[in-house]
Amino acid sequence: MGGTEHLTVERVGATLVLTLNRPEAKNALSLPMLVGLYDGWTEADEDDSIRSVVLTGAGGTFCAGMDLKALAGGGRLDGDPHRDRLKADPDLHWKAMLRHHRPRKPVIAAVEGHCVAGGTEMLQGTDIRIAAESAVFGLYEVRRGLFPIGGSTVRLARQIPRTHALEMLLTGRPYTAAEAERIGLIGHVVPDGQALAKALETAELVNANGPLAVEAVKVSVYETAELTETEGLERELERGWPVFDTADAKEGSRAFAEKRPPVFRRA
Template sequence: MTSGTEHLIVERVGATLVLTLNRPEARNALSLPMLVGLYDGWTEADEDDTVRSVVLTGAGGAFCAGMDLKALAGGGRMAGEHVRDRLAADPDLHWKAMLRHHRPRKPVIAAVEGPCVAGGTEILQGTDIRVAGRGATFGLFEVRRGLFPIGGSTVRLTRQLPRTHALEMLLTGRPYPAEEAARIGLIGHVVPDGTALEKALEIAELINANGPLAVEAVKASVYETAEMTETDGLKSELERGWPIFDTADAKEGSKAFAEKRPPVYRRA
């Protein structure tokens, strides 16, 4: 099963679902069809047990230049009837698509080339691992336009970066080159331009080779315990982690290690 819309391409690369923002003529600015496609992509990844990881990228040498303000001002008139019906049926769909308060259970890797600004940087904060080409640019430009970064940045950015860096990004609205974004911790890898997707798929393959139940439990535990005290977090970790040891996959991992062969995991 693969979904997608005119502005969102969905492809399979092995056990990885690749979601490509596809409005290169607009630097992949967020449109309503793109948001519907994104939401469907996250849903597909969660519901398909053969998907082990997700890569989010953009077409045409850009990641995402933020919300299409013309489309937003038009109240959705530029979108087709099906898209408008989907948004009317679930008024929260666009926030889920942007990962504002929706967290896929599979690991999500961002592969960034070119501009990743405003809403692009907000979506980025909902991903788990981040790779960028050397020429990529980041930033939250909303205050420069008299707007508010309502996609979650005033809450999440200070939890992902030191407060001084988060507030500088939020309050100045200035662009950040990839090397600086890596230095402050917004992204994890800077690679030659044009190779971000290749590197993201390389990381995805490493994840895909691991026990899927273990991977998903580790991701869930990291986020569940993030705001807990250490005592509560350690208790929660045991509750999440101990059942993994009783799975057939855990036994297969140990057996494969002893037999010096790659494990064959079955989500069991």
């Protein structure tokens, strides 16, 4: 497992936990954080023993977006020892923020505190979203004369009703967790301090399932999203039928008949 000074990596069973770890700056995005995220997504994709990923933040907050103080001072994200990574892959930061990369494994967000600007943009790249009661969401960019270039003008209206997406984008106002749940931005609201526990509980439910089936389902949902229903149903069969031919599918049926938990082997 990797990690950097602003991103910690931990294994909890079959779940990889990535923690944004710059609490003194409300986990504002930094190059070490982005490099750590990129490496974490890569590890999850390449390690078949990892069944799911939980993304969270340290210090009671998720992510306050870009480091505006650094930008105001003329700095960019290349002022530290990790700058060679960005030079080698100029797209690294977009992959880290899930703008230009979709992890193979399900990603569950566990949000406490502020999840605004770039935090809300990164959230849109996750699959399942859990937030604490006092969590705050919002796309604040227009308030600063900036543009939410992390994908929100494209993704948000595909994930929640357009009128809510446009209100969030154009007003730049904060949203409570209850309101975010009501408009469909997040799926669960839990007591403060319990977001990570709920995310890990949800991850365990995912991890208990056939990994080949889980990954095929995730791919099918995303790749058919912009197709017509007829095209999508055709693509679903292309993704779904091969799953039935796997040893895991046979094991699942056998375990059900024998009234025992299945033992899946990614085969």
